[in-house]
Amino acid sequence: MHNLELLPDNRDVPIGPEETILTATLRQHIPHVHACGGKGQCSTCRVQVLAGLEYCSPRNPCEQALADRIHLPPAVRLACQTTTTHNLRIRRPILDNLDIELTRHELEHPDQQLGTEKRVAVLFSDIEDYTSFADELPAYDVIHVLNRYFDVMGEVVRAHHGYISDFIGDGLMVVFGLEHPETAVTDALAAGHAMMRQVTTLNAYLQQMYNRDFHVRIGLHYGPAVVGHIGGRGFRKLATIGDTVNVAARIESANKVFGTYFLVSEAVVEAAGPALSVRQGFLAPLKGKKGLHRLFEVTPEVPPL
Numbered sequence: 001m002h003n004l005e006l007l008p009d010n011r012d013v014p015i016g017p018e019e020t021i022l023t024a025t026l027r028q029h030i031p032h033v034h035a036c037g038g039k040g041q042c043s044t045c046r047v048q049v050l051a052g053l054e055y056c057s058p059r060n061p062c063e064q065a066l067a068d069r070i071h072l073p074p075a076v077r078l079a080c081q082t083t084t085t086h087n088l089r090i091r092r093p094i095l096d097n098l099d100i101e102l103t104r105h106e107l108e109h110p111d112q113q114l115g116t117e118k119r120v121a122v123l124f125s126d127i128e129d130y131t132s133f134a135d136e137l138p139a140y141d142v143i144h145v146l147n148r149y150f151d152v153m154g155e156v157v158r159a160h161h162g163y164i165s166d167f168i169g170d171g172l173m174v175v176f177g178l179e180h181p182e183t184a185v186t187d188a189l190a191a192g193h194a195m196m197r198q199v200t201t202l203n204a205y206l207q208q209m210y211n212r213d214f215h216v217r218i219g220l221h222y223g224p225a226v227v228g229h230i231g232g233r234g235f236r237k238l239a240t241i242g243d244t245v246n247v248a249a250r251i252e253s254a255n256k257v258f259g260t261y262f263l264v265s266e267a268v269v270e271a272a273g274p275a276l277s278v279r280q281g282f283l284a285p286l287k288g289k290k291g292l293h294r295l296f297e298v299t300p301e302v303p304p305l
């Protein structure tokens, strides 16, 4: 056993030869922030090595990649990736009362902890011409209609193992694959078709009440994302973060450009295989993304006779 002299806590923490600094501090119930769960994919567990850097294990490739990306000086090490063969003097730079409380909360609620990388299908939807619809109607009617719409869509999403991650005005962000990763894409595609079918049912009501129809636009992408709880103490919710989410949102917006209603990425087409019927492809720039991206329009389902 060696010793970590830990500042600003002013604690001595024993550390075994194969143990990382993070494992040693957490074992002593020190609220050491570790947002990615010790996977070397964030920088929140970083420590500054004040004495003994030469005894620390060299940076492994994942720590080196992160250090290069955010320009960490050599003496700043990821606690979850670093072991030592001698005593060290280290300082945790991320330490304020809020960090301490949030980290304690995470340690006390392991079910709500940190983030996990998953492969998910992310679906964004919105309603065509919603703004003009909302402008023309009293606000109470808009809320009434949106509640009916979200209720119907919520049923569809649940029936296909999806999770509504966000309501954005008239839009929805839905994540598939959290509990059934093997069917993430097929569930999302089936849900997209079902959303379009169900909105035609709702349209009978909208026609009668307001002489209007809703048309849903959908964008779908498949890829890795980090899923974790965000929020403050007492109001946390499951969130999905990452490029897959951003791309899915941009694909949904591309429907406006191409005059389509259901666009998916190449990753979706590849994951779905021949069962998915697409009728045309586009090479499209996506706002905020480099290069051109291949998108496909999903063939609308033939309504049952």
Ligand code: FES
Pocket (backbone or CB within 6 Å): 033, 034, 035, 036, 037, 038, 039, 040, 041, 042, 043, 044, 045, 046, 078, 079, 080, 081
């Ligand atoms: S906890 Fe994320 S890199 Fe150490």
